[in-house]
Amino acid sequence: MFRYEYYLRNKHFPHIWCTGCGCGIILKSLLRAIDRSALSKDEIALISGIGCSSRTPGYVDFNTLHTTHGRALAFATGLKLAKPDLKVIVVSGDGDATAIGGNHFIHTARRNIDITAIIYNNHIYGMTGGQASPTTPLGKRGSTAPYGSIEPDFDISGLAIAAGASFVARSTCYHAVQLDKFIEKGLSKKGFSLIEVLSPCPTYYSRPNRLGTAVDMMRWYKENSIPFARAKDMSAEERRDKVITGILHDIERPEFCEEYKRLTERVKGT
Amino acid sequence: MTSSNNTDTRLMTGNEACAEAALVAGMRFFAGYPITPSSEIAEVLARKLPSSGGVFIQMEDEIGSIAAIIGASLAGVKAMTATSGPGFSLMQENIGYAAMTEVPVVIVNVQRGGPSTGLPTLPSQSDVMQARWGTHGDHPVIAVVPSTVYETFVWTIKAFNFSEQYRVPVIVLLDEIIAHINEKITIPAHDELAIIDRTLSSQPPESYLPYKNTPSGVPLFAGFGTGYRYHVTGLCHDETGFPSSNARIVEELYLRLNRKIDQHRNDIIEYQTLDLDDAEICIVAYGSSARSAQRAVRIARQDGIKVGLFKPFVLWPFPGEELAELTRKAKTIIVPEMNLGQIAHEVSCATRKDVVSVNRVDGTLITPQEIVKRIYDVQV
Numbered sequence: 140m141f142r143y144e145y146y147l148r149n150k151h152f153p154h155i156w157c158t159g160c161g162c163g164i165i166l167k168s169l170l171r172a173i174d175r176s177a178l179s180k181d182e183i184a185l186i187s188g189i190g191c192s193s194r195t196p197g198y199v200d201f202n203t204l205h206t207t208h209g210r211a212l213a214f215a216t217g218l219k220l221a222k223p224d225l226k227v228i229v230v231s232g233d234g235d236a237t238a239i240g241g242n243h244f245i246h247t248a249r250r251n252i253d254i255t256a257i258i259y260n261n262h263i264y265g266m267t268g269g270q271a272s273p274t275t276p277l278g279k280r281g282s283t284a285p286y287g288s289i290e291p292d293f294d295i296s297g298l299a300i301a302a303g304a305s306f307v308a309r310s311t312c313y314h315a316v317q318l319d320k321f322i323e324k325g326l327s328k329k330g331f332s333l334i335e336v337l338s339p340c341p342t343y344y345s346r347p348n349r350l351g352t353a354v355d356m357m358r359w360y361k362e363n364s365i366p367f368a369r370a371k372d373m374s375a376e377e378r379r380d381k382v383i384t385g386i387l388h389d390i391e392r393p394e395f396c397e398e399y400k401r402l403t404e405r406v407k408g409t
Numbered sequence: 410m411t412s413s414n415n416t417d418t419r420l421m422t423g424n425e426a427c428a429e430a431a432l433v434a435g436m437r438f439f440a441g442y443p444i445t446p447s448s449e450i451a452e453v454l455a456r457k458l459p460s461s462g463g464v465f466i467q468m469e470d471e472i473g474s475i476a477a478i479i480g481a482s483l484a485g486v487k488a489m490t491a492t493s494g495p496g497f498s499l500m501q502e503n504i505g506y507a508a509m510t511e512v513p514v515v516i517v518n519v520q521r522g523g524p525s526t527g528l529p530t531l532p533s534q535s536d537v538m539q540a541r542w543g544t545h546g547d548h549p550v551i552a553v554v555p556s557t558v559y560e561t562f563v564w565t566i567k568a569f570n571f572s573e574q575y576r577v578p579v580i581v582l583l584d585e586i587i588a589h590i591n592e593k594i595t596i597p598a599h600d601e602l603a604i605i606d607r608t609l610s611s612q613p614p615e616s617y618l619p620y621k622n623t624p625s626g627v628p629l630f631a632g633f634g635t636g637y638r639y640h641v642t643g644l645c646h647d648e649t650g651f652p653s654s655n656a657r658i659v660e661e662l663y664l665r666l667n668r669k670i671d672q673h674r675n676d677i678i679e680y681q682t683l684d685l686d687d688a689e690i691c692i693v694a695y696g697s698s699a700r701s702a703q704r705a706v707r708i709a710r711q712d713g714i715k716v717g718l719f720k721p722f723v724l725w726p727f728p729g730e731e732l733a734e735l736t737r738k739a740k741t742i743i744v745p746e747m748n749l750g751q752i753a754h755e756v757s758c759a760t761r762k763d764v765v766s767v768n769r770v771d772g773t774l775i776t777p778q779e780i781v782k783r784i785y786d787v788q789v
Contacts, residue, residue, distance in 0.1 A: 148640075151651060181636050186480075197640055197651060202633040204483065205642035206476065207506050213473035217480025217488070218633060220464045221438050225484075225634045243476075246469040399466075403459040 146170045146180065148200050155194055157265075159353025161312035161338030162192055165259055168315050169228075170199070172322035184225045186215045188240060190232040190266045192259035192338075209240030212247040215254050223396045226326065229256040234264045234272040237293050241273075248302035248331050252395035255325045255332045258295050261340035269343030276380075280347040295335045300388045305330030307388040309367075311337040313360035314384060321386065330394045337382055417596040423561040423587035426594060427517055428453035430565035431489050435604060436515070437463035438488035440477035442470055442496060445529045446585040447519035450491035471496035475503040475516065482512045483641065485607075485632030487569055491517035494527060494536055497543070504578050505544030506643045508666065511576040511620070511628060513607055515568045520584040520696075522772050531772030532585035534696055535748035540580045541725045547663055549670040551677060552580040552725040556699040558592035564722060570605040571677060575669055576627050582724065584747070586697040586774055610637065620662075621648040626669030670726060678728045680721040682735060684710060688717030690784055691739040693732065693756050695721050698745045698775050705780035716784055724752070729759030736760055741787045743767060745775045 147170075156162045173183065183201040187193035189208035196203035202225070206214045211229045219227040236244050236258050247254060263281055264270040271281030273293040280287055299307045306328040308321040318336060325332035339345065339356035350356060360382065367385030370378055421429070428450045431439075439458060441451040451467070458465040464481070468474040471492050478488035492500065497518045507514050520536045522528025536543075540552040551571045555561040565581055572579040610617050610629035619639040620628050628648075631637035644652040645659045653659065670677070683706055685691060690709075694702035699720045709716045719735060721728050736742060742760060744753035745767035757764040767783050769775050 180638060182634065184633055197642070200638055202638055203640045204480070204633075205640070205644065206479075207502055207643060210472060210476040210503065213468065213476035214480040216466070216468075216473070217438065217440060217477030217482075218484055219480075220466060220477075221481035221484035221486045221488070222632075222634050242469050243473050246473070399459075399464065403462075406459040 141171065141174050143167060143170055146173065146199055148198055151198055154198055156191060157342045159339060159341040160191065161261065161336070161340075162195065162259065164312040164315055165192070165257065165318070165336050165338060166195055166198065168318040169257065169322055171319045172326060175319070175323050176326045178226050178326070182224065182226050184218055184227045185230065186211045186218070186227065187230045188235040190235045190264070192230050192232045193235060195230045209235055209238070210243060211235070212240060212243040212254065212256065216247060216250070216252055219252055219254055220396060220399065227254045228326070229254060231256060231258055232265070233258065233260045233262065233274040233295065237273045237295055237298065245298065245302040248299050248304040248333070250395040251303055251305055251330045251392050253329055253331070255322070255328070255334070257322065258333065258335045259338045260295055260335055261338045261344055263340050263344040265340050265343050269347065282347070296333065296387050299333040303331070303392070304333050304388065305390050305392045306332035306386070308386045309335045309337075309382070310384050311360040311364055311382060312339060313357045314364065317384065324386070330392055416598070418593060419596065420591050420593050421558060422449065422589055422591055423555070423558050423583055424449035424519065424589065425453055426558045426562040427491070427565045427581065427583065428457070429596070430562040431515070431569070432457060432461060433599065433602065434487065434566045434569035435606070436487045436489050436569060437461065438478060438481035438486045439463070439490065440466045440468050440474040440481070440488070441490050441492065442468055442474050444471075444493045444496045446521055446588050447491045447493045447517065449588070450517060471499040472503065475500040475507070475514070478514050479503060479507050479510075479512045482514050483633045485630070485635070487513070487573070489515040489517065491519065493519050493521050494523040495525070497536060497539065501543040504550075505546060505548055507578040508544065508548040508550065509643050510641050511666075513572040513576050514578050515565075515572050515581060516578060517581040517583060519588045520582060522770070528772040530585065532697060532774060533747050533770070533772065534584055534698065535751065535770070537582065537724060537748065538751045540582055547667065549577050549667050550580065550725055551575070551577055551670065551723065552582055553722055554582045554695040554724045555587065555722065556696050556720065558587065558590065559594040560722065561587055562594060562596065566602055566604070570603065573605050573607040574627070575673065576607065576630065577670065582696065584697050614638065618648045619650040620646060622665055626665055626672060674726045677726060678723050678731060680719060680723070680728055680731065683718040683720070685717035685719060685735055687715050689738070689740050690714065690716040690743060690787060691719055691736045691741075692716065692743045692745065692780065693719045693752070694745050695724055695752065698747060701775050701777045702745055702780055704777035705784060708777060708781050709784045714784060714788055727755050727759065729755070732756065733760045736762060741765060743780065743783055743787065745780050747775065
């Protein structure tokens with residue numbers, strides 16, 4: 140029988156996350172997906188950078204590595220190449236992954252190394268007090284964008300697809316059941332898989348932007364999410380300010396660890 | 410074949426010797442980013458690692474390179490990167506991470522002129538203080554400074570040994586001259602070389618404490634994916650590896666991290682002396698500058714001047730006590746270095762003697778004649 144406690148480092152609770160934060164929802168979804176994937180705790184390495192979501196590894200009973208800001212994917216690349224039989228999972232936030240870690244993000248996707256990255260997108264730097272991030276929507280406020288952001292925001296999933304990821308899906312904290320499936324698919328995908336999850340930050344994103352409580356945010360996700368299959372036939376105007384959820388990209392591409400293994404065999408053969 | 414059939418004598422550059430030695434030391438993971446004058450180290454390893462059961466990866470930048478080698482080292486693999494000044498600057502945050510999390514890694518910095526892009530193809534010794542204090546915070550580090558191709562071979566292996574034994578980042582400070590000079594070296598037979606591996610925990614995983622103090626101050630290692638599930642963080646942590654901001658625990662951590670090098674400094678520090686016994690003038694020189702200093706001592710000795718040389722192989726921890734003892738009778742100390750006096754200051758603090766600097770920051774080697782001239786100057 141599935142029990143969260145089996146995967147958690149129970150004595151390290153309570154966690155540091157605010158009431159209404161999406162981090163716990165995503166953590167539980169990740170654990171359900173891992174359980175369904177029948178992976179052992181010893182074969183999982185969970186790696187993170189810096190930020191709220193990056194505190195996740197401390198709470199789970201795997202090989203866990205809490206690294207420097209933005210660099211989780213580069214640490215993960217080294218660990219995965221050195222020990223390819225590990226199932227390497229990275230959890231990261233929008234700022235960690237696409238601002239300070241943007242270079243590692245695109246190159247990890249380009250190499251298509253067998254790592255599953257779960258990016259918690261709450262549109263803000265939560266840990267440091269609500270500064271604007273690369274995914275703060277145009278016009279929305281953060282503590283460093285008091286008059287509203289004048290920068291266009293990043294499409295995290297689109298960035299991963301363009302850079303070469305072989306599996307990309309987007310979901311929200313409201314769609315927890317769907318999220319389980321996407322993470323499970325990502326874990327079983329050979330190659331770089333990325334799951335973007337829209338996650339509420341009631342403390343630092345909803346409040347300055349008058350978006351209500353955590354419950355209001357969940358309602359917003361419910362009412363403004365459009366499945367990818369339906370969104371494909373919609374106009375750009377209809378898609379504006381909506382969240383396109385679903386498996387956005389799923390292709391077969393040579394995976395980096397396997398390519399490296401092939402290279403070593405070729406070199407040794409000659 | 411002649412009588413030399415038991416020895417392996419070759420002509421090679423410092424960069425080649427560094428790469429070859431790393432393989433002998435057991436290094437099986439290299440991540441790097443192209444940068445002059447270090448690139449040949451990556452090029453040699455890109456050719457050799459795939460057939461040696463190792464991994465070579467060219468990362469997207471130097472920050473990614475050091476991150477990747479730390480990740481690989483956590484899997485229990487000896488790992489290295491090589492760079493030069495600008496890349497070394499980029500690596501500093503994660504060098505601190507390796508120091509804090511006690512992950513063994515070796516970083517080669519082939520020094521060139523700086524700051525900034527500086528003199529990409531010309532030598533310098535201006536990163537010696539950055540090697541010690543480049544990352545933020547109080548932290549332990551070991552840096553070695555070979556001055557010949559042979560020494561580069563030997564000290565690259567020792568760098569790995571230090572790194573494994575004390576679980577610290579170790580920095581190999583080369584410079585453009587040693588990196589690119591071709592010298593004949595006789596590679597020591599493998600059984601003559603001591604190769605040290607990190608000490609693994611034999612505790613059952615349930616009772617393993619990843620940062621528990623030991624008599625040596627160095628915690629026992631367990632590789633990721635070997636059944637020991639534990640937490641590694643750059644945050645201050647207790648012996649379980651989990652974050653703590655408890656004042657007592659935090660202080661204990663910092664003191665242990667530094668103590669584990671301090672208490673072994675006599676095992677780490679190594680230097681060479683030349684004609685120092687009766688020397689009234691002592692030259693302290695390291696890296697390429699030591700080559701000229703050695704020649705300068707010979708020239709001046711021919712004129713009957715009592716001059717000697719102190720040449721450290723390990724620059725950090727600094728051999729200050731040893732230097733002070735050996736130069737007790739000396740009146741003057743001359744420090745030739747390709748920077749504006751970074752080690753001269755350290756020598757002055759350690760010896761309280763009159764220290765004369767010979768500096769060059771124009772991308773040219775300090776010649777023996779320049780040092781000889783200064784010897785005559787202070788002699789008068």
